[in-house]
Amino acid sequence: MLAKVTTRLVGAAALIGALLTLGPPAGTAEAAVPDTIPLTITNNSGRGDALYVYNLGTQLSTGRQGWADANGTFHAWPAGGNPPTPAPDAAITGPAAGRSATIRIPKFSGRIYFSYGQKIVFKLTTGGLVQPAVQNPTDPNRNILFNWSEYTLNDAGIWLNSTQVDMFSAPYSVGVQRGDGSTISAGKLKSGGYSGFFNTLRAQSGGWGNLIQTRPDGTVLRALSPLYGVETGALSGNVLDDYINRVWQKYATTTLTVTPFADQPAIKYYGRVSGGVMNFTNSSGAVVTSFQKPDAGSIFGCHRLLDAPNDAVRGPISRTLCAGFNRSTLLVNPNQPDTSSANFYRDAVTNHYARAVHAQMADGKAYAFAFDDVGAHESLVHDGSPRQAYLTLDPLS
CATH class of the missing domain: 2.60.110.10 (Thaumatin)
Known part of the structure; x- marks a missing residue:
């Protein structure tokens, strides 16, 4: 990567x-x-x-x-x-x-x-x-x-x-x-x-x-x-709010599955929103990292609330979330990353610059x-x- x-x-x-x-x-x-x-x-x-x-x-x-x-x-x-x-x-x-x-x-x-x-x-x-x-x-x-x-x-x-x-x-x-x-x-x-x-x-x-x-x-x-x-x-700093809110609402009742390494498909993390926070667990059910609801700046910059340290867990999950938000694929595919460009930027609320x-x-x-x-x-x-x-x-x- x-x-x-x-x-x-x-x-x-x-x-x-x-x-x-x-x-x-x-x-x-x-x-x-x-x-x-x-x-x-x-x-x-x-x-x-x-x-x-x-x-x-x-x-x-x-x-x-x-x-x-x-x-x-x-x-x-x-x-x-x-x-x-x-x-x-x-x-x-x-x-x-x-x-x-x-x-x-x-x-x-x-x-x-x-x-x-x-x-x-x-x-x-x-x-x-x-x-x-x-x-x-x-x-x-x-x-x-x-x-x-x-x-x-x-x-x-x-x-x-x-x-x-x-x-x-x-x-x-x-x-x-x-x-x-x-x-x-x-x-x-x-x-x-x-x-x-x-x-x-x-x-x-x-x-x-x-x-x-x-x-x-x-x-x-x-x-x-x-x-x-x-x-x-x-x-506007609110330019992505509608999409962010829909994502947080969806994953309050649905699981977001992240497979961050293409060459290690067995490594998966599972995200659910609870109390306004998206918690990710590993296959054993242990919480490995959590994310507050991000704002547009965090998404466009892939930093702050979507910080991606150079580690083996939070960084790779954050990278995946960042890509999903910018490309607006998180609502159409609960399995991320979505690597096919077919679904990219199709939501009305998206990163239109990147599109x-x-x-x-x-x-x-x-x-x-x-x-x-x-x-x-x-x-x-x-x-x-x-x-x-x-x-x-x-x-x-």
Whole structure:
């Protein structure tokens, strides 16, 4: 199972503490993975403005945070300050529209940012790097068109994704050339998928169009995730209440069966609501964990009342609940996770942001919320002996 793949951003001074690793720990590969591999960036955006690329994260061999230059050489961040101080300029000049360029990426767990027209403003505080937090209207990156991919390259190979967990913005897809020479890719939008996504949000009643951010001149920049919509007041905190109440009512008289591990079907947990709390028991009838009725923020963020610690019981159950709430499958299937997309987002009360993201993907797969990998619906490529990685910037149309 893939770990949660985004570091949660909270306010303008959010930090990269330690970006979570996408995949197993180093040292589990059958064949050695080079210290760096090539990443080919292809600019199919059709945009004429300058492109800037950044490779930021944690050096896995030392645990130090920093950035990598175009040759894959690691540079540790200097000490920051309070208030935050400007970070060194880590920008790599990207290829012009219609062209490609190849850089080297090292054994990192981090993010590959890219921006159009302007460099991203990064600062350092005493705890590390301050990431862009465009849900904050005063963030210096608020009017910059940018996005990022997340990756881990370690001794066991590469995990590279496209993500919309925090926002939907400048489109791109990712790919890997495997050790056998074949190529796999993920994150490609359908033709017209970029504008199709925003049109879907605008047409959805209930304030979902308020997630869209524009420049003062009206240029569309991004749509915030519904978590940030709730946190900033752009989306009502009651937006999922009707569905949440129906779920709690149903499982007061019906058992919710969770089988969290696809490769261990004998491990099952049984949920029932009693006294307003959903208690889960194991096969012996012992209560193993309990959940208060969640709110929209907990569901969209897969945290707080749906916290998912990295353990063997509560975390896997919480992941399953989070996916079921976001995909609105809990009322139609008492056996979770529901891994077939046939039932996803069919209730009138659902995560319409995630629905719109998946609907516009060429293969239907995306990271529209943190645990979209439940049932393997995520936009992720992986190989244990990668020859090369790819980042393709697509048209904003």
